[in-house]
Amino acid sequence: MPGYRQSHVPYAVRHRDNHQFRTTGADRMPKLYKRKGGDVWQYEFTVDGRRTRRSAETADRRLAEDIAIKHEAAERRAVVHGQEAVLEFRHAVALYADDGRDLRFTVKLLDHFGKRLIKDITGPEIRKAAKILYPDAIPATWNRQVVTPMRAIINHAADAKGLTKISVKRFREEKKSRPAGSKEWIEAFCKTAKKMDMPETAAIARFMFETATRVSEACRLKWDDVNLQLGTAFLEKTKTTPRKVFLTRAMVIDLANIRSSHPYLVFAAANRSTVKKRVDKVIEKAGLTRLTSHEFGRHGFATEMIVRNDVDVATTADHGGWKSRRLLIETYVEGDANREVIDRVFGKKERR
Structure with a gap:
């Protein structure tokens, strides 16, 4: 344009092409670019010496520019005013x-x-x-x-x-009494399941009851995670944190009897639906009180430990993988984990 010096044109406009967008100096803005062969815009910027790279997740350049500029502005506000000023x-x-x-x-x-x-x-x-x-x-x-x-x-x-945590008062809940598995219920269930030629179903029911394992966790258990010689199993993928569980002698025997039948998954059950169908079938045949896997498993474990055998909450939580001991206190009652307490509660009593 005649009489108009190029220096008056913003640097961002003078150095624009189809593949990337750079600005420097006083007009510094995020850099926009596309990866080779890609249609989606990427952007990067540096704030307070820390470089940030993100995908704008759009092929629209103007929208990508807007996203990048807003992101950089938020990061700059965070540096000046703190994260709490920008964290949504x-x-x-x-x-x-x-x-x-x-x-x-x-x-x-x-x-x-x-x-x-x-x-x-x-x-x-x-x-x-x-x-x-x-x-x-x-x-x-x-x-x-x-x-x-x-x-x-x-x-x-x-x-x-690095911000301040929030505390929220929970709503008061009415406690409902729900049935729980017991040693007698499990023994009757396992006896019937074995008569029906369903040893895997007997084993998974006993395993959930004696280890407080959730049905999804039991379904994922592999033989590589079980050591029958030491009487232990390792639950790698759990709702909280991975944990080791101790196996009673009866549990070891049940597992040993199905070891050769299923080379990969211990209980040969792909999901909770499969387990439910098998469990319901055994319950009906045995004429037992109908319980869900949670009721005879995790709930049964806690009831057997705390209510029926006076085991302390800390030990019960450690063995059962409860992250919140408060939940156990609120539900079942108003140390360190070791094998002895499991054998005492779930193992067969030695005859004198």
């Missing part, structure tokens, strides 16, 4: 997801709290949201689907970003 709930959910955490109840939570800053979300607001999101639910549902996941997501982000 949706960012906390993304951190939670990146860590492989449970996202079952997050859709409604995201819709409600999405762009709210974490620092502005309070316990009373979370309790109020529970009633709004699930108006016809009971307190147990509000706790399970709102209070617990909100607290977990926010505190996970707080750990990651």
Whole structure:
């Protein structure tokens, strides 16, 4: 343009092409580029000496520019004012997801709290949201689907970003008495299952009852995780943390009897549906009280330990893999794990 010096044209405009976008100096902006053979724009920028690279997840260049600029601006605000000034709930959910955490109840939570800053979300607001999101639910549902996941997501982000954790008062729940498995129930079940030529079903029922293993965890158990000689099994993929469990003599015998039949999965069950069908079939044949896998397994374990044998909560939690001892106290009652307590509670009594 006549009479118009090139220096008046912003650097970003003068150095633009179809593949990347760079700016420097006072007009510095995020760099946009495409990977070789790709259609989606990528961007990178440096704030306070830390470089960030992300995908804009769009082939639209103008939209990618907008996403990159907003991201960089947020990072700069965080440097100046602290993470709490920019960390939104949706960012906390993304951190939670990146860590492989449970996202079952997050859709409604995201819709409600999405762009709210974490620092502005309070316990009373979370309790109020529970009633709004699930108006016809009971307190147990509000706790399970709102209070617990909100607290977990926010505190996970707080750990990651060095922020203050949140405390949320749970709704008071009415305790309901539910049936629990017992040694007598398990023995009758196993006896019937073996008569029906279903030794794997007998073994998995005993295993869940004596180790507090969830049905999904039992289904994943491989022979590589079992040491019959030492009488132990290692649960690698659990809801909380991996743990070692001790096997009673009866459990070792049950496992030894099915060892040669199934070379990979210990109980030859792909999922909980398979286990349920087998268990229901045995229960009907034996004429036993109908129990779910949780009732005769994890709930039965805790009841047998705490209620029927007065084992302390700490030991029960260690053996059963409970992350929260408070849950056990609230449910079953108003050390270190060792083999002896398992043999004492679940093993056969020695005759004098």
